[in-house]
Amino acid sequence: MIWPSLLALTSLPFIYAAEQDDGCEEKVASTWFAGWHANDGFNVSDVPWSKYTEVTFAFAETTPDVNTLSFNTSGIDSEDVLVQLVAAAHENDVDAKVSVGGWTGSLYWSDNVGSAENRTAWVKTLTNLVSKYDLDGLDFDWEYPGKQGIGCNAVSTNDTDNFLAFLKELRENPIGANITLSAATSIAPFTGSNGTALTNVSEFAEYLDFVAIMNYDIWGSWSATVGPNAPLNDSCADAAYQAGSAVSAVRAWTEAGFPSGQLLLGVPTYGHSFSVPQANAFANGSDTLALYAGFNSSVHPAGDAWDDEAGFDVCGAATTAGGLMDFWGLVEQGYLTESGDAADGVPYVFDNCSQTPFIYNTTTEVMISYDNAESFAAKGQFIIDMGLAGFAMWEAGGDYNTILLDAIREKVFA
Ligand SMILES: *[C@@H]1O[C@H](CO)[C@@H](O)[C@H](O)[C@H]1NC(C)=O
Ligand SMILES: *[C@@H]1O[C@H](CO)[C@@H](O)[C@H](O)[C@H]1NC(C)=O
Ligand SMILES: *[C@@H]1O[C@H](CO)[C@@H](O)[C@H](O)[C@H]1NC(C)=O
Ligand SMILES: *[C@@H]1O[C@H](CO)[C@@H](O)[C@H](O)[C@H]1NC(C)=O
Ligand SMILES: *[C@@H]1O[C@H](CO)[C@@H](O)[C@H](O)[C@H]1NC(C)=O
Ligand SMILES: *[C@@H]1O[C@H](CO)[C@@H](O)[C@H](O)[C@H]1NC(C)=O
Ligand SMILES: *[C@@H]1O[C@H](CO)[C@@H](O)[C@H](O)[C@H]1NC(C)=O
Ligand SMILES: *[C@@H]1O[C@H](CO)[C@@H](O)[C@H](O)[C@H]1NC(C)=O
Ligand SMILES: *[C@@H]1O[C@H](CO)[C@@H](O)[C@H](O)[C@H]1NC(C)=O
Ligand SMILES: *[C@@H]1O[C@H](CO)[C@@H](O)[C@H](O)[C@H]1NC(C)=O
Ligand SMILES: *[C@@H]1O[C@H](CO)[C@@H](O)[C@H](O)[C@H]1NC(C)=O
Ligand SMILES: *[C@@H]1O[C@H](CO)[C@@H](O)[C@H](O)[C@H]1NC(C)=O
Numbered sequence: 001m002i003w004p005s006l007l008a009l010t011s012l013p014f015i016y017a018a019e020q021d022d023g024c025e026e027k028v029a030s031t032w033f034a035g036w037h038a039n040d041g042f043n044v045s046d047v048p049w050s051k052y053t054e055v056t057f058a059f060a061e062t063t064p065d066v067n068t069l070s071f072n073t074s075g076i077d078s079e080d081v082l083v084q085l086v087a088a089a090h091e092n093d094v095d096a097k098v099s100v101g102g103w104t105g106s107l108y109w110s111d112n113v114g115s116a117e118n119r120t121a122w123v124k125t126l127t128n129l130v131s132k133y134d135l136d137g138l139d140f141d142w143e144y145p146g147k148q149g150i151g152c153n154a155v156s157t158n159d160t161d162n163f164l165a166f167l168k169e170l171r172e173n174p175i176g177a178n179i180t181l182s183a184a185t186s187i188a189p190f191t192g193s194n195g196t197a198l199t200n201v202s203e204f205a206e207y208l209d210f211v212a213i214m215n216y217d218i219w220g221s222w223s224a225t226v227g228p229n230a231p232l233n234d235s236c237a238d239a240a241y242q243a244g245s246a247v248s249a250v251r252a253w254t255e256a257g258f259p260s261g262q263l264l265l266g267v268p269t270y271g272h273s274f275s276v277p278q279a280n281a282f283a284n285g286s287d288t289l290a291l292y293a294g295f296n297s298s299v300h301p302a303g304d305a306w307d308d309e310a311g312f313d314v315c316g317a318a319t320t321a322g323g324l325m326d327f328w329g330l331v332e333q334g335y336l337t338e339s340g341d342a343a344d345g346v347p348y349v350f351d352n353c354s355q356t357p358f359i360y361n362t363t364t365e366v367m368i369s370y371d372n373a374e375s376f377a378a379k380g381q382f383i384i385d386m387g388l389a390g391f392a393m394w395e396a397g398g399d400y401n402t403i404l405l406d407a408i409r410e411k412v413f414a
Helices: 006-011 079-091 116-133 159-172 246-255 327-332 373-385 403-412
Strands: 028-034 054-062 095-101 137-141 180-185 210-214 263-268 270-275 324-326 348-351 356-361 366-369 390-394
Touching: 028 403, 054 079, 054 137, 079 095, 079 116, 095 116, 095 180, 116 137, 116 159, 159 180, 210 246, 246 263, 246 373, 263 373, 270 327, 324 327, 356 373, 373 390, 373 403, 390 403
Parallel strands: 028 054, 028 390, 054 095, 095 137, 137 180, 180 210, 210 263, 263 390
Antiparallel strands: 270 324, 270 366, 348 356, 356 366
């Protein structure tokens, strides 16, 4: 796309990125491709290219030097994978982007935009990245401006203001003006200088084409009970369980002045595992799985082969097993059949409020909160009903035979 002049922006709605030349709205089907999984079961050649409009390489991580990025997420240098990914995307007429930051790669984001001098250097670093790898766009996955993420990020009360100033400067650059820009965000709008969510983020919509709301990890091992990883809705849940959802996140962003037509719904191809004693797992002694069951937080079930083992994070803090289970992992471990349905005799429940499923292994006493075709279809319908721009799926390699991708596409591209 061509970024219009700022003058034109004052008189026109921001619809450029969402429209094709014929004026028909084109929905965005986006996914993040995790570079470190390329040689671990999901290679560039495994991407179902015809089902995406853009693919975003994860990650270019920040480093102590504003002039330097690292492709070494999870200790695997993936620069060669990025080169392959862009080439394959372009062969397939799909846009290629790079996501900058990520959960483990945002340590220096705050510093990089922390002064006028650094913002200029950061714009140069990122436009060089675009030129060097022939990118169509950048995604800013700063987790999070004005809020601590992993534990050792630089954070400043000025982060969100500085981020906006950086975006402005990037758009003034001819390369920055010519690419798609998105931010991967929390369910709450950007944090203001007083530490709470801003009530007016409309200015961001002038510089960002899209905000991708990461509506996942809403419940996990840190929560008080089992709960939905990626709730579509929580307004229908008891007050104690209203921890966020696509419904409340879209409401928060649009009430803060961000246009719904520039929002992408982030959707997960993985779930979270919880250790739930059988006594808690079934509602009222029935054979129906309980919602919001109590779990044993001193047990940390392992997820699938892609799950992080216990160890130390990039801040040096001790970690337990992550318990992440990809959709393919649920099939591989026998929870689901090859068509993605609960296997015979495996306890399963679909929560009608969060519109997400839960499944249970009575032997290991592990309960998993995840997404399936039904929940992805519901999210796809929500995208259409709310007039959102499309979806962004974490991550390309988590699906099984494109069951999830097909389910959401069927609604979004109906
Ligand atoms: C991944 O695909 C690239 C080409 O896209 C190929 O060069 C590489 O050998 C593949 N790696 C694996 C592990 O299959
Ligand atoms: C990548 O990270 C791993 C572990 O974090 C480290 O051992 C390795 O030296 C790094 N490689 C590069 C090229 O930075
Ligand atoms: C600017 O970047 C440098 C290194 O890249 C960093 O040391 C410094 O703290 C940054 N300045 C601010 C104000 O964050
Ligand atoms: C935030 O920016 C203002 C100027 O815009 C500056 O006076 C203040 O020192 C900055 N605060 C921090 C924590 O960097
Ligand atoms: C703008 O983007 C188009 C398409 O990606 C590219 O062909 C063109 O060279 C770019 N222009 C500039 C100034 O970077
Ligand atoms: C923080 O700022 C927001 C506006 O961005 C305002 O609505 C809110 O009342 C402020 N909170 C405090 C505690 O000052
Ligand atoms: C939000 O901010 C923009 C400029 O940043 C301003 O034009 C608009 O009036 C503000 N909206 C509200 C509801 O205050
Ligand atoms: C969310 O729940 C509320 C309260 O039950 C309901 O009014 C609303 O229609 C629901 N929205 C969706 C998208 O499910
Ligand atoms: C369990 O019992 C309580 C009270 O008897 C009832 O409100 C609730 O709906 C029951 N739950 C299920 C899943 O049957
Ligand atoms: C939780 O698991 C630990 C370790 O297996 C066990 O010692 C403890 O008894 C369990 N607690 C409950 C309430 O089941
Ligand atoms: C439950 O776990 C047991 C022990 O690891 C395993 O043999 C069985 O296949 C699992 N069942 C399901 C449905 O995942
Ligand atoms: C969800 O709704 C369906 C159909 O209305 C119903 O059969 C099912 O019991 C409900 N599930 C739960 C967990 O309440």
